[in-house]
Amino acid sequence: MTNTLHRYGRAESFYDDYIVFAIPCKGKNDEDAVEKLKIFLGICAKHQPINLGNSSFGSYRPSSDLGPAVHWKRSLAGDERSVIDGINRTATAAAVFDSRDKAEACLRDLVEADLGLSVNVSTSVEGAKRVAADCGIQRHSVEYSLGFDDQHDHLPDKRVLGLSTMCGHGMVSANLAKKMIDMVYEGRRTPEQAAVVLARFCPCGAYNPVRARRLLDTGSGSSG
């Protein structure tokens, strides 16, 4: 799940990007983990997450049997229930929140539930520190992103990076992000429609469609 570590942007641009995820440790607490992961996501679902993921699919995902009418009428809603029900193996489960208050409320319930799984929060360093402090818990370990070292100018501009790096496994291509920026700019798609298109490509459900919509709407990229 390093896939949430290297999101492009300054710390202040993560004010609407809090990922809470649970991960079982192999051989240590992975017995009954499937049931515990379902409880974990069930708790997260009570706090208005904007995406859920079970390492196989997220709230937004592609469909294999669309009809032609989809080009004129397509649902933009996520499907959280199937993500929870769809957990069938020991893996990482994640919930994305668009505010610190929601992530914090979720974490309080997780402390109360005492599932025994490792719970991590991926966001700005200070954001996670405040969540821990306000929940009365002490951080155990931290992994810091030192960002990308692009010595050969391979990477696209920051607007594209802000959108594409929200799927850390690299399933949201820079070209698709650029296409969505252009489609919004030309009035061919709304920011919300374009954000959901991008979110569907992230199979872990860690993509943040609210931040994506903001970046597409303002056109200010990661600095927004």
Add this chain to the structure above:
Amino acid sequence: MQIDPKKCVACANCVPVCPMNAISIDATVNRAVIDYDGCVECGTCFRGMSQEHLNPTLVRAVRRLAKLFRFRFEPEPDVCPTASFVMEELSWPRIVRRVFSDPLVEHSSTGIHGRGTEEVKTNDVSDRIAVGEVGYVIEFGRPGVGVRFHEIQTMTMALADIGVTFEANNPITHLMSDEGRGIIKQDLFDEKILSAIVEIKTAIEEVPQILEIVAAVSRRIDTVVALGVSTRCDENGNDELLVPLLRDLGHSVERAKTNMGLGRITNAPVVEGAR
């Protein structure tokens, strides 16, 4: 990955979808084609695009008519109208592309999906990184550039030269023929993957040297390198060692994954002789 030419209608929706820019339209045959060497078998086109199952002949006729009148049809951008992609069976060494590039494929060495291990995400249970130690997650190829194994080896050999130990469960470590020298199996050298992670651990005093080596090697290899560094907090939940050091070294630390310390061992103890 393959595209069935009998089904493809050259709508080009898949072209920007490919993270490696390996799909294009061949105007001579009016079909989408895949650059086989550039494709990393990540499955984004096959799995990420929604599918219709329209009749290809009908779609081509409609497209020709629209083209004749200069009509612009505005389809959903993430749909393959004729479900043209075919995921093929792969053999060694090409199968390594899929294992490292498709996050839904499980690594046999780690038992988890993705390119790395549990890192410090389960440190509250595993005790992998102690206070005063630093874990490094050196990632190649992401976002959207890709990497070949010979480029990864340039880094692993440089790190092996100063005597680091590679994380035993990391998938890259499993592909080394000589772990002590950081040498990767030669038949993989030219295989391209979406991204890979090398994991090591050192004492905190060695951070400047490791970061210097990573930066120097990054200049020599034709890809992008992303670095994550981790440590365990003290008994008060603070990190008074690593962050100040990173800032002293000129790094801007904006984002992190924070283990909140809620994990514990819950598995039943293994009874001696029960196996």
